[in-house]
Amino acid sequence: MQTGIMIKDDSVVTDTSVTEKGVTDESTATDINVNKPADEMPPDPREFDIRASSNTGQHETIGQPFIDNARISARNVNVYYGDKQAIIDVSLDIGGNQIIAMIGPSGCGKSTFIRTINRMNDIIPGCRFEGNITLDGEDIYDTEMDIVLLRARVGIVFQKPNPFPKSIYENVAYGPRIHGLAQNKAELDDIVEKSLRRASLFDEVKDQLDKPGTGLSGGQQQRLCIARAIAVSPEVILMDEPCSALDPIATASIEELMDELKEKYTIVIVTHSMQQAARVSQRTAYFHLGKLIEVGNTREIFTTPKHQLTESYITGRFG
Amino acid sequence: MNKQTDSNTDRSTNPNTAVIVASLKKRYAREKRFQWYGRLAVLTGFIFLFLLLADIVSKGTPAFTQSFIKLSINLDPEKLGVDANATTDELRQADYDAVIKSSLRKKFPEVTGRKEKRQLYRLISAGAGYELGDYIAAHPEDIGRTREFWLRAHSEADSYLKGQVNKNTPEADRRVKNDQLKWLDQLRKEGRTDTRFNTTFFTAGDSREPELAGIKAALFGSFFTLSVTFLLSFPIGVFAAIYLQEFAPRNRLTDLIEININNLAAVPSIVYGLLGLAVFINFFGLPRSAPLVGGIVLALITLPTIIITSRTAIQAVSPSIREAALGIGASKLQTIFHHVLPVAMPGVLTGAIIGMAQALGESAPLLMIGMIAFIVDVPGGVTDPSTVLPIQVYLWADSPEHGFMEKTSAAIMVLLGFLIMMNALAIYLRKRFELK
Numbered sequence: 029m030q031t032g033i034m035i036k037d038d039s040v041v042t043d044t045s046v047t048e049k050g051v052t053d054e055s056t057a058t059d060i061n062v063n064k065p066a067d068e069m070p071p072d073p074r075e076f077d078i079r080a081s082s083n084t085g086q087h088e089t090i091g092q093p094f095i096d097n098a099r100i101s102a103r104n105v106n107v108y109y110g111d112k113q114a115i116i117d118v119s120l121d122i123g124g125n126q127i128i129a130m131i132g133p134s135g136c137g138k139s140t141f142i143r144t145i146n147r148m149n150d151i152i153p154g155c156r157f158e159g160n161i162t163l164d165g166e167d168i169y170d171t172e173m174d175i176v177l178l179r180a181r182v183g184i185v186f187q188k189p190n191p192f193p194k195s196i197y198e199n200v201a202y203g204p205r206i207h208g209l210a211q212n213k214a215e216l217d218d219i220v221e222k223s224l225r226r227a228s229l230f231d232e233v234k235d236q237l238d239k240p241g242t243g244l245s246g247g248q249q250q251r252l253c254i255a256r257a258i259a260v261s262p263e264v265i266l267m268d269e270p271c272s273a274l275d276p277i278a279t280a281s282i283e284e285l286m287d288e289l290k291e292k293y294t295i296v297i298v299t300h301s302m303q304q305a306a307r308v309s310q311r312t313a314y315f316h317l318g319k320l321i322e323v324g325n326t327r328e329i330f331t332t333p334k335h336q337l338t339e340s341y342i343t344g345r346f347g
Numbered sequence: 348m349n350k351q352t353d354s355n356t357d358r359s360t361n362p363n364t365a366v367i368v369a370s371l372k373k374r375y376a377r378e379k380r381f382q383w384y385g386r387l388a389v390l391t392g393f394i395f396l397f398l399l400l401a402d403i404v405s406k407g408t409p410a411f412t413q414s415f416i417k418l419s420i421n422l423d424p425e426k427l428g429v430d431a432n433a434t435t436d437e438l439r440q441a442d443y444d445a446v447i448k449s450s451l452r453k454k455f456p457e458v459t460g461r462k463e464k465r466q467l468y469r470l471i472s473a474g475a476g477y478e479l480g481d482y483i484a485a486h487p488e489d490i491g492r493t494r495e496f497w498l499r500a501h502s503e504a505d506s507y508l509k510g511q512v513n514k515n516t517p518e519a520d521r522r523v524k525n526d527q528l529k530w531l532d533q534l535r536k537e538g539r540t541d542t543r544f545n546t547t548f549f550t551a552g553d554s555r556e557p558e559l560a561g562i563k564a565a566l567f568g569s570f571f572t573l574s575v576t577f578l579l580s581f582p583i584g585v586f587a588a589i590y591l592q593e594f595a596p597r598n599r600l601t602d603l604i605e606i607n608i609n610n611l612a613a614v615p616s617i618v619y620g621l622l623g624l625a626v627f628i629n630f631f632g633l634p635r636s637a638p639l640v641g642g643i644v645l646a647l648i649t650l651p652t653i654i655i656t657s658r659t660a661i662q663a664v665s666p667s668i669r670e671a672a673l674g675i676g677a678s679k680l681q682t683i684f685h686h687v688l689p690v691a692m693p694g695v696l697t698g699a700i701i702g703m704a705q706a707l708g709e710s711a712p713l714l715m716i717g718m719i720a721f722i723v724d725v726p727g728g729v730t731d732p733s734t735v736l737p738i739q740v741y742l743w744a745d746s747p748e749h750g751f752m753e754k755t756s757a758a759i760m761v762l763l764g765f766l767i768m769m770n771a772l773a774i775y776l777r778k779r780f781e782l783k
Contacts, residue, residue, distance in 0.1 A: 176676050206676070206677055
């Protein structure tokens with residue numbers, strides 16, 4: 029345990045206690061942890077150099093990184109790509125039946141972080157993980173943990189729609205088939221239809237299930253990828269900028285979909301769009317250069333951010 | 348003129364414009380020049396290709412036809428040396444050359460001298476007797492009768508009947524002598540000569556007589572050899588590529604293996620022939636001249652090609668497809684076989700077929716393992732002695748008889764035909780897999 033966790037007794041902390049602790053206890057801490065008054069900002073916000081205010085020293089996360097009914101608990105997570113450290117001592121709880129949004133400037137490690145949750149980073153050569161992540165109390169980086177089972181439980185939707193170059197039906201049926209989730213063709217048909225319906229794609233493609241999935245429009249492809257992910261009934265869905273390649277209409281339909289899906293699943297979404305984070309998520313985590321700076325209820329993060337970096341980012345001073 | 352100055356003054360407002368305008372002409376000229384170099388290069392290539400093909404086709408086409416001479420033959424059982432109730436075997440072995448010769452003598456009674464008679468007999472192929480024997484074996488009732496038969500012409504007579512002999516060359520420089528020309532002219536005038544499609548070329552093995560030589564033995568030899576090559580090198584090559592690309596750890600050892608695979612692709616093929624001779628024939632005692640050994644040696648030659656192209660094809664598969672499959676919980680092997688390999692298949696197949704085409708045209712290593720034998724019988728399996736198309740071409744090109752010259756070109760045409768077919772197959776398969 030490093031300085032990441034200050035409060036062990038109470039996972040839900042009031043705003044003031046953190047601020048006070050941050051200021052009083054960590055008076056020696058570097059700029060990054062100090063909530064500077066706004067008037068210290070340069071007159072032209074564009075002159076504020078985000079890189080200059082970065083620091084690799086110790087820091088702590090402001091806000092409420094820990095919750096009572098955590099589904100996924102990450103503790104002191106460090107991820108390295110070769111010599112470069114991409115994630116620095118991140119500790120975060122992710123709860124059930126809610127959407128948590130990860131925001132932050134490019135290269136801040138938010139995608140890397142969600143990819144650690146279903147161990148997608150394992151396939152990247154030179155990627156090293158330190159720390160501890162549990163899913164329903166099970167250590168997912170334990171040698172006992174089966175990676176195939178983990179990925180069946182934690183689905184992922186990628187930034188770029190990546191349907192298989194096979195038929196729409198095959199795209200959705202592939203997961204249930206390899207995991208043996210359907211006893212017969214009828215059951216499989218049922219799973220495919222349900223998944224497509226839940227991804228609000230079924231009505232558009234019901235007459236062309238045998239057509240290639242790559243022939244759909246970008247938004248349809250992304251919904252197909254979501255259908256493919258939920259076809260194996262995961263417990264958690266990770267979404268890595270799912271709407272970055274989509275137009276506003278397709279984005280809206282996917283956001284609606286996420287809103288429905290959160291009734292059944294835990295959803296983690298990485299997004300570059302602050303509006304999207306504000307619209308869909310209940311909690312928001314702000315990452316900056318590999319560090320988790322601030323976590324809190326989305327409404328609070330967007331109305332009363334406590335950290336200077338968070339505020340600068342969401343008010344559009346950089347990023 | 349006025350306009351010119353106007354535009355000049357306009358341009359002079361920006362000093363850079365004048366500089367750019369001055370350089371434009373040179374730049375465009377350079378581009379034009381480069382395009383012409385390109386056209387010239389392509390044209391030169393086409394001219395050489397055309398000359399090569401035209402030469403081969405013009406020389407090879409006559410080999411697909413064969414001249415026949417009609418003679419009236421008296422199938423006298425006494426001369427044939429058979430009696431009325433002879434068995435089929437006895438009928439086959441009867442002396443048909445004798446009846447053909449007597450028929451020729453009867454046709455040209457003026458020929459008396461020993462030397463002239465020999466020239467007369469040379470009009471008809473040495474194989475005509477066997478063909479007559481086959482006919483009589485099937486129709487024994489014709490024995491004792493006199494019938495008209497179309498007999499295969501000797502290759503020299505054949506070349507004259509096809510118009511390949513110039514009468515004006517001095518007799519000493521010609522294979523077809525003046526007397527033979529006279530007889531052939533007479534036969535032609537009587538309508539006793541004919542040119543037909545040469546089926547023998549596709550149904551017979553090699554022969555010392557050009558008019559009896561065929562390509563079937565070499566075709567079957569090539570087929571068996573390539574089958575062995577494909578069955579060995581395709582699975583081994585593709586699986587090796589998958590392992591090296593997807594499973595093997597990246598370390599010094601795999602780097603070394605990778606470098607050596609690339610080096611193997613550049614080893615002269617005759618070295619593989621020596622290896623095959625030393626290892627497969629001398630050490631393991633596999634049969635000499637057999638497609639089995641030839642196929643194994645060619646598999647070794649094509650393996651690097653297949654491994655390298657397959658690895659490139661597998662590497663080129665978008666990582667997003669891998670991530671998609673892994674992301675829903677497919678195992679590594681499932682990801683590779685269900686998603687990566689199907690997408691990489693066009694590239695893998697193209698590599699395999701290029702490798703096969705290379706193997707089809709390979710001759711040097713097969714010389715070393717004895718596939719240069721004179722093969723008359725069509726091989727029935729991978730352990731029978733056989734030869735392959737490029738070596739048949741080599742053997743015929745090496746033969747002194749004029750008739751083999753056209754056979755050589757015809758064999759090259761067949762070889763080229765198969766190469767084109769294999770490449771067409773590669774293109775077809777690629778298109779088919781890409782559509783999915």
